[in-house]
Amino acid sequence: MHSFVFYLLVIVFDWSVSQRVYPKSPEPVFLRLKPFKEASPLPHQAGFLELFYRGSWFRVCNEDWGDTETSVACGNLGFPDFAPVTPAQESYRANWDILIRTMDVQCDGTESKLSECDSVAVTFNRLCYSGEAVILNCQRKAAESIRLRAGALVGEGRVQVANEKHWGGVCSNLWNIKSANVACRQLGFGTAKQTFTNAEFGRSHTLVWYTNVTCNGDEKKLTDCSYEHPEVSNYLNYTSPGCSIRQQASLVCHTPDTGERKINLTDGEDFTVGRVTVRVNNKWGSICSDNWRINEAMVVCRQLGFGYASRALQVNFRKRKHIYFDDVRGMTSSGNLDVVMSDVWCDGTESSLEECQTKPPQLYGIYHHCGARWRLGASYVGAVCTNSLPDLQLDIPQLEDSIAVDFQPLWKLTCAADENCLAPSAKNITDMNSIRSLLRLTVNVWNRGTANFLPWQQPGEWDWHQCHEHYHSMAEFAHYDILSSDTFQRVAEGHKVSFCLSDSACESDISPAYQCNETPDRSNQGISVGCSDAYFAWFDCQWIDITDVPSGNYILRVSLNPRHLVAELDVTNNDITCEMSYDRETAVVKSCGIGADRI
Structure with a gap:
């Protein structure tokens, strides 16, 4: 068994990957597929295998090259499998007039990249006796289970x-x-x-x-x-x-090379923040979209290789200023402000904006149509990219154990009524001794991400609630619903509209950093990584008013960060559903789980 001659091949193939930090400089590309035709669409799946050395690309001689080496090379290039070279592909061998270098490589098929195979050396003087270059026909396939x-x-x-x-x-x-x-x-x-x-x-x-x-x-x-x-x-x-x-x-x-990115962030405080510009039909311009959300910003940061998106930015031309942008009308360094794309809608999983729903721009005089309405001046969009994000996850066993039906007279619920925590039918009742049926539940939310969960609004925008004597920093941190098990239509919902974020409990090696002060203090709300914010079943408004719900079988749903205003590592784990039976006196839930985890 031989190892690579490092004074040669460390230059040709090997590169190290440091810890995962975004944005990172593009990795050196020392291995590629050269397509048979220059206009071939990306990613290239078939072509000549080429290696880079001393400023030039060289084709590889196919002496002693077999299926095992092909499997490793395709895997190194981002493809899971390969197919035999077709006669049409073979015909291109006779048309090459480029230098071929011999490379004695023996792989066992378990390597993650070609540089891990056993090899003697890359030779630049020995002839390629076969006279033929390596051709790869790499294949893609769908994920399976x-x-x-x-x-x-x-x-x-x-x-x-x-x-x-x-x-x-x-x-x-x-x-x-x-x-x-x-x-x-x-x-x-x-x-x-x-x-x-x-x-x-x-x-x-x-x-x-x-x-x-x-x-x-x-x-x-x-x-x-x-x-x-x-x-x-x-x-x-x-x-x-x-x-x-x-x-x-x-x-x-390893993923296939998708080529040039037709997107950029400009006019921000650094290259990970700014206004989104895209190239459409060889013209660079801005995006006009009234419904620009964190989903679209996530796709932008992913396409750029800058990690996650922490903010989706939007600014109207007439407003001119944005906390992350310079003067909009003064943006000339990165080209003009012509709109080349509008009405962008993504589900957040796409690898590029081209995969999202988009429309060409519509312009009538000085009015732009950006998706929601005609407006004077375009609504330009931007993104803030980041290395880390929070990730909210519900303590599901605690939810199951906490479910109970409580009966309270209306006169005890005046503070809750002021905050609209009761069903609409309670507003028409004048008898303060009338009884409301409340499904109480504990929602203990852990931050299992890599960054602290902070309120979407700035402290100056928080609401002071006199009944609870503290600031509520999020209007909708969690939403509770009871759904019909047949039609999945909502039959009742929790109306808790405001939350005060704090570190209720933390893992043993983590100290709490946020608290919900009972003073007019706006500066210290959030959920630290490794900590939870608990809303116990006995808290005010921590219920669903089920006074008007008949007996039967239902679905209980708890949605965290339901509007996705705060960006997270993974929002697919935010919706939890349970089977629920209710007989007007008691309620039992079972089979609680993350909806997206069920197949």
Whole structure:
């Protein structure tokens, strides 16, 4: 077995990946597929394999090159599989007139990149006796029973697998690059670029299906590898020794090169903040969109490779100023302000704005149509990109254990009535001794992300509530609904409209930093990483008024950060649903879980 001659190949192939920080400089590209035709669409799946050395690209001689080497090379380029070279592709071999370099490589198929294979050297003087260059026909495929969560970019995040009609995580015990290679190919990407055994992408309350996963590296899927099933108690605690919410198998996969990014951030305080400009039909311009949200900003930051989006920015031409922007009318350094795209709508999972719904701009004189209405002056949009975000996750077992029906006279609920915490029918009742039926529930929300959860509004915009004698920093931090089990229509809802964010409880190694002061103090609300904000069932307004709900079977739904005003690592875990039975005296909930985790 031979290793690479480092004084040559460390220049040609090898590069190290430091800890995951955005934005990061583009990695050196030392391996590529040269398409047969220059106008071939990206990503290139077939073509000549080329390596970069001393400022030039060279094709690789196919002597001693086999399927195993092809598999590793395609994985290195971001593709999970390959197919035999077709006769039409073979015909291009005769048309090359570029230098070929010989490279003696022997791979065993488990490597994550070509530089890990055994090789003697890259030779620039020895002839390529076959006279033929390596052609690759790499293939893409869809993910099968596996997905990633909480990653900022395509091909990264926490690993989740499907089992028993439910998505669950993989414990990071024994997790290594070979197992990550199998997972990446199963996901439809190439081989693994990086692997993590900690909470790199935040912690997770999800069920855990597998632990001690051990792969050779050539398996088709993780379940072909050796593994064990941990003993799972519930969404929050794992009874399996050594497997906790801090030990989540995570990875970064090699993904195909999608080429030039037709997007940019301009006129901000640095290159991760600013107005979004895009190139449409070879013309750079701005986006006009009245409905610009965090979903669209997430896609922008992902497409740029700048991580997550923490803010979606919007400013009208007539207002001129924005906290993150310079004078809008003075934006000339990055080109004009012509609108080239409007009415953008994304679900937040897209890899580029081209995959979102968009429309060409509409202009009538000096009026722009930006999606919602005609307006004087365009509504320009922007984004703030970041390395880290919070991630709200509900303590599901505590929710299940807290459910109770309470009966209270209306005269005891005057403060709650002032805050609209009762059903609409309560407004028409004059008898203060009339009884309201209240479904009480505890909502204990943990921040399992990588950044503190802070109110969306600035402290000067918070509301002082005299009844509770503190500031409420979020109008809608959580929403509670009871839905029909047949039609899924809402039959009752919680009307708690204001929340005061604080660190109610923290993990043993974390000190609380935020509190809900009973003084006019606006400066100290939030939820620290590793802490929870608990709204216990006995708190005022911590209920759903079910006075008008008949007996029957229903669905209880709790939605965290329902309008997604505060950006999170993963919003798919924000909606929790339970089966609920109610007989006008008692209520029982069961089978509570994250809706997006059910298959």
